[in-house]
Amino acid sequence: MSKKIVLITGASSGIGKETAKELIREGHTVYCAARSLDKMKDLEQISGHPVAVDVTKQETISACVDKIIKEQGRIDVLFNNAGFGLYGSVEETTMEDARYQFEVNLFGLASVTQLVLPHMREKKSGTIINTSSVGGKVYTPLGAWYHATKHAVEGWSDCLRLEVKPFGINVVVIEPGFILTSFGSVLYEPLLQRSGKGPYQKLAHAVAKGIKEQNANTSSPPSVIAKTVLKAVNAANPEIRYAAGKFAKPLIFMRKWLGDKLYDRIIMSQVVK
Numbered sequence: 001m002s003k004k005i006v007l008i009t010g011a012s013s014g015i016g017k018e019t020a021k022e023l024i025r026e027g028h029t030v031y032c033a034a035r036s037l038d039k040m041k042d043l044e045q046i047s048g049h050p051v052a053v054d055v056t057k058q059e060t061i062s063a064c065v066d067k068i069i070k071e072q073g074r075i076d077v078l079f080n081n082a083g084f085g086l087y088g089s090v091e092e093t094t095m096e097d098a099r100y101q102f103e104v105n106l107f108g109l110a111s112v113t114q115l116v117l118p119h120m121r122e123k124k125s126g127t128i129i130n131t132s133s134v135g136g137k138v139y140t141p142l143g144a145w146y147h148a149t150k151h152a153v154e155g156w157s158d159c160l161r162l163e164v165k166p167f168g169i170n171v172v173v174i175e176p177g178f179i180l181t182s183f184g185s186v187l188y189e190p191l192l193q194r195s196g197k198g199p200y201q202k203l204a205h206a207v208a209k210g211i212k213e214q215n216a217n218t219s220s221p222p223s224v225i226a227k228t229v230l231k232a233v234n235a236a237n238p239e240i241r242y243a244a245g246k247f248a249k250p251l252i253f254m255r256k257w258l259g260d261k262l263y264d265r266i267i268m269s270q271v272v273k
Contacts, residue, residue, distance in 0.1 A: 003027050003028055003029065004028050004029070004076035004077050004233065005028075005029050005031075005072045005074055005075050006023055006029065006030045006031065006075075006076065006077040006078075006079065006233065007031045007033060007064070007068060007075055007077070007078050007079065007112075007116065008020050008023075008030060008031070008032055008033060009033045009034070009053060009055055009079070009080055009081050009082035009108075009112060010033075010034060010081040010131075011032035011033055011034050011040060011043065011048075011050075012032075012034035012035070012036050012039035012040050013034075013039060013181065014179070014181030014222050015081055015131065015176065015181060015222045015225045015226065016032075016034070016079075017032075017040070017042075017043065017222075018221075018222040018223050019079060019081070019222075019225065019226040019229045020032045020043050020048055021043070021046065021048075021226070022223070022226040022227065022229070022230050023229075023233065024043070024047055024048050028077075028233070029049070029072065030048050030049065031048075031049045031051055031064070031067075032048045032049060032050045032051065033050075033051045033052075033053035033064055033082075034050075034052075034053065034082070036052075037050050037052050051063075051064045051067060055082045055104060055108025055109070055111060055112060056100075056104060056107075056108050058111060061111055061112050061115055062115060065112075065115045065116060065119075069119060074123055075116050075119050075120065075126065076125070076126055076127065077126070077127045077129065077233050078112065078120075078126070078127070078128045079129045079229060079233075080109040080112055080113065080128065080130045080131060082104060082109070083104055083108075083131060083149075084104060085135075085143070085146045086098070086100075086101040086146050086187075086190070087142045087143050087146060087187050087190070087191040087194075087207065087211075088142055088145075088191055088194030088195045088204075089142055089195045089199075089200040089203075089204070090145075091199075091200070092194045092195050092198055092200065093144075093145060093194055097145075098145045101146065101148075101149055102145075102149055102152075105146075105149035105152075105153065106149050106152050106153060109130060110156065113128060113160070116128070120169050121164075121167045121169070124167055124168040125168045125169065126168070126169045126170070127169070127170040127171075127172060127232065127233065127238065128160070128169065128172070129173075129174060129229060129232055129233070130153055130156075130157045130171070130172070130173050130174065131153075131176070132150050132157070132174065132175050133175060133176055134175050134245075134247070134248045134251050134252060135150045136150035136151050136153055136154040136173075136175060137151075137154070137175065137252045137255055137256075138252065138254070138255045138263075138267075139267075140207070140267060140271070141203055141207060141267070141268065141271060142191065142195060142200070142204060142207050153173070154173060157171050157173045170237075170238055171240075172232045172238050172239065172240065172241070172242065173240065173241045173242070174225060174228060174229060174232075174244070175241060175243040175244070175248055175252070176244060176248060177220065177244065177245035177246045177247045177248030177249075178214055178215075178219040178220065178245060178247055178248075179220055179221070179224070179225060179245050179246070180215065180220065180221055180222065181222055187208075187211055188208050188211055188212055191207065191208050191211070192204060192208050196208070202272075203271070203272065206272050218246055218247075219245075219246055220244075220245040220246040224245050225244055225245060228242045228244040254266065
């Protein structure tokens with residue numbers, strides 16, 4: 001197995017941090033990008049390379065990519081993992097919040113990719129791994145803006161795959177299911193602030209309760225996704241998609257084969273009990 005130069009965004013916690021640890025243990029050179037350097041001191045201690053990056057700020061992305069090229073001469077793997085989840089009714093979510101969800105989950109991912117691609121093309125090799133979600137294939141109430149970004153990542157990645165394949169570049173989509181990270185806790189309070197007191201309050205409280213219970217009791221550890229990413233990194237010919245983690249494959253199966261109306265009834269029956 002060749003040792004690779006890897007850039008991971010969103011590496012300060014959860015899936016990103018666990019993946020960085022896994023790849024570092026395997027001997028890869030890993031640049032760990034996130035807004036907070038303090039949260040990546042543990043990665044530095046095990047030979048990671050923390051870099052301060054905000055994927056919504058082009059100048060920080062450019063500085064990061066330039067640093068890696070200057071120090072290593074190439075980037076073999078880009079793991080676009082930075083992202084967050086925004087929940088709330090469509091009616092009560094401000095367009096400012098909705099745009100920021102897209103800025104991080106889609107446009108930030110695209111900005112990093114645009115800057116890395118020329119270097120991969122020059123080497124005629126590389127792997128771009130994008131974190132989508134089972135939420136990029138399914139949908140849940142009050143998650144319109146989050147699901148919209150992840151559905152967009154799916155389609156964007158498919159188009160990119162066709163464009164860059166002639167240059168020897170692989171594009172891989174990771175579709176995590178329920179994973180035990182800060183994702184659920186970050187969703188919970190803002191959801192209730194947006195929709196917990198208005199016309200959607202009954203649904204909002206039911207969804208918030210479900211998120212809290214799911215995050216505590218029915219989630220896979222982030223190491224499950226880290227090992228999946230490692231598999232894609234080490235593969236000479238990686239799969240196009242990897243679905244992993246609690247309920248990922250069953251939910252995708254349901255959405256594909258049950259039809260819209262039956263899927264709607266099943267999802268709502270699990271939310272409003």
